[in-house]
Amino acid sequence: MIAQSFDYESPGTLKEALTLLEKHGEEAKILSGGMAGNPRCIISTRFAACRLT
Numbered sequence: 001m002i003a004q005s006f007d008y009e010s011p012g013t014l015k016e017a018l019t020l021l022e023k024h025g026e027e028a029k030i031l032s033g034g035m036a037g038n039p040r041c042i043i044s045t046r047f048a049a050c051r052l053t
Contacts, residue, residue: 017030
């Protein structure tokens with residue numbers, strides 16, 4: 001299965017993360033630290049589907 005394309009953001013602070021969530025609303029998905037694999041693997045397994053992560 002091939003992942004759909006998406007933009008990946010990596011905020012450095014909580015304030016930056018909250019700003020991104022506010023900017024992108026329900027389209028945003030949060031991937032927590034410590035997850036095995038990279039974001040493209042998670043998307044390609046259909047664990048999540050989004051345009052922005």
